[in-house]
Amino acid sequence: MKSSGGGMGGGGMGGACYTYPGAPATPGLTTADVTFNRSIYMNGSMTMDDGRNVTIWGFNDDGGGGMGGMGGTFPSPPIRVNQGQLVHTVLNNEEMMWLHTIHHHGIEPSTENDGVGHTSFDLQGTYTYQWLASHAGTYFYHCHTNTPLHAEMGMYGALIIDPPEGPGRAFAGGPSYDVEAIWAVDEIDSSWRGLNWDAGTCGGDVGLNVLNPDYFIISGVDGAQSALTDSRVAVKMNRGESLLVRYINAGFLPQTIRFGGLTGSIVASDGRALPMAESATSIDSVAAERFDVMITPSSSGSYTVEIDIKHWVTGAVLGTARTRITVN
Numbered sequence: 127m128k129s130s131g132g133g134m135g136g137g138g139m140g141g142a143c144y145t146y147p148g149a150p151a152t153p154g155l156t157t158a159d160v161t162f163n164r165s166i167y168m169n170g171s172m173t174m175d176d177g178r179n180v181t182i183w184g185f186n187d188d189g190g191g192g193m194g195g196m197g198g199t200f201p202s203p204p205i206r207v208n209q210g211q212l213v214h215t216v217l218n219n220e221e222m223m224w225l226h227t228i229h230h231h232g233i234e235p236s237t238e239n240d241g242v243g244h245t246s247f248d249l250q251g252t253y254t255y256q257w258l259a260s261h262a263g264t265y266f267y268h269c270h271t272n273t274p275l276h277a278e279m280g281m282y283g284a285l286i287i288d289p290p291e292g293p294g295r296a297f298a299g300g301p302s303y304d305v306e307a308i309w310a311v312d313e314i315d316s317s318w319r320g321l322n323w324d325a326g327t328c329g330g331d332v333g334l335n336v337l338n339p340d341y342f343i344i345s346g347v348d349g350a351q352s353a354l355t356d357s358r359v360a361v362k363m364n365r366g367e368s369l370l371v372r373y374i375n376a377g378f379l380p381q382t383i384r385f386g387g388l389t390g391s392i393v394a395s396d397g398r399a400l401p402m403a404e405s406a407t408s409i410d411s412v413a414a415e416r417f418d419v420m421i422t423p424s425s426s427g428s429y430t431v432e433i434d435i436k437h438w439v440t441g442a443v444l445g446t447a448r449t450r451i452t453v454n
């Protein structure tokens with residue numbers, strides 16, 4: 127397995143001002159319990175409810191083959207492991223003329239394996255991120271190179287740590303669930319779509335301080351209309367069943383999620399179980415926060431879940447993404 131960065135670290139086409147060290151060999155590299163392979167695509171596209179196509183960047187599961195750049199799923203394929211496992215995430219950026227990383231948000235590995243470009247290295251080549259799945263819960267992974275742009279372009283996916291025995295409970299000794307929903311809620315500013323990967327890193331003002339979102343999405347599905355019925359997002363369940371909502375604020379702006387009149391029980395936040403579950407009909411969140419919410423509806427019905435995405439200073443609602451929980 128290749129484990130050292132082949133690249134110059136700095137450089138890449140058009141990135142003359144962007145100089146960070148090249149990737150080292152993974153310190154203390156040992157045998158993993160589970161390995162994920164990721165490559166890069168920067169030519170993906172998402173079709174919005176109004177018919178427009180918006181450019182998406184992200185990670186592919188390349189199966190270790192190192193093929194990148196061919197478009198891919200959005201969000202990027204989940205990384206899902208059991209608590210206690212030693213994990214390798216192999217990022218292949220060999221064929222690319224640009225730099226990226228994978229940051230496993232909330233995992234707290236060593237600096238080399240944390241994938242925060244500006245505190246370690248951005249990757250041009252192949253690197254094995256080695257990390258331990260310490261706490262069951264809901265996380266996400268994302269690129270941390272020129273982060274305002276790369277995260278906005280869609281370079282993220284869910285990261286789920288199940289209890290040691292596997293899926294079915296929120297955490298060891300925690301509540302069990304019958305149905306699971308992973309809602310990564312994000313805003314998209316389509317005007318950012320023409321920027322180069324290193325835009326702004328040479329010091330010029332390219333407008334990354336101005337985010338005017340025009341689309342509001344849930345796990346890669348347009349929250350204007352599609353997410354109300356799309357089976358990747360909308361939930362169908364039976365009365366008496368329990369739903370675990372893994373809610374991820376995958377955007378930059380504050381959000382408020384309302385559960386359509388249902389009352390949830392917040393059992394965990396940011397990958398840690400709460401000492402005592404908190405009941406809630408809505409939750410406020412900020413960028414990168416996650417909440418694990420158990421919902422056990424007592425009545426049949428159709429419940430419209432709404433997530434407001436709000437201006438970070440004024441709190442004005444900029445848009446609302448909607449999905450639905452249908453209880454039979």
Ligand SMILES: [Cu+2]
Nearest residue numbers: 226269271276
């Ligand atoms: Cu990136």
